[in-house]
Amino acid sequence: MRRIALLLEYDGSAYGGSQVQRNAPSIQAELERAIRQLTGETVRAVFAGRTDAGVHALGQVAAFTTGARHDIATFVRGLNALLPKDIAVRAAVEAPPGFDPRRHARSRRYRYLIWNAPERSPLRRRVMWHVRVPLDEARMAREAAALVGEHDFASFGASPGPGRSTARRMLHAEVRRQGDCIAVEMEANAFLPHQVRRTVGALVEVGCARLPEGTFHRWLDEPRPGTAGPAAPPHGLVLVQVTYDGGGPLPRPVS
Structure with missing residues (x-):
């Protein structure tokens, strides 16, 4: 059996989230359907991180176990031919046995985009939060700098579950403006829900x-x-990259 890791990009607008939902379409369900069509196998895909309804990804990572002997290029081409247009496999590797995209991740990086202008932008409405009131990005950047380091982030997120720690290590927090667009970027070893x-x-x-x-x-x-x-x-949130040992967006491939 082989462990295949996929680098995924998706527009989350039409989905109830990355994980399988009972009453809504999901990224996981679409990916597992495509894998089943390509390999003839029913598999369970495991994701590096859960994204909520409407959240997008440039660098989500998913892994599954298969007995199929397709080469890596065939997995990429075949899955992209079978996936809907708002989900794509950007790259793939054969990962070590037992690779877990969530537990083996070193960090996750998210970007949030704000359209800060009096009037809305129809072309940006699916990927940016429209905030009409003028924002002082310098104030925001100074405040964001306080997040860097290891802290108890209970004030900022939902509980991860009974008895589980709310301490996380924030590696990077930045706010920058380009014209009417403000980007907030954060990288941490892990994040609390929301x-x-x-x-x-x-x-x-x-x-x-x-x-x-x-x-x-x-x-x-x-x-x-x-x-x-x-x-x-x-809708303004994008999972930009998950980082693994070696600094890459996918695990090191098996020899």
């Missing part, structure tokens, strides 16, 4: 001066679940 969107929602509050600078320091010093919010809408 952490990125709740953080962006709070950054917007800081950017329009509804929250004072220094708020994030206080929330990190005195973590209380549910403090940050409301969450930014999902």
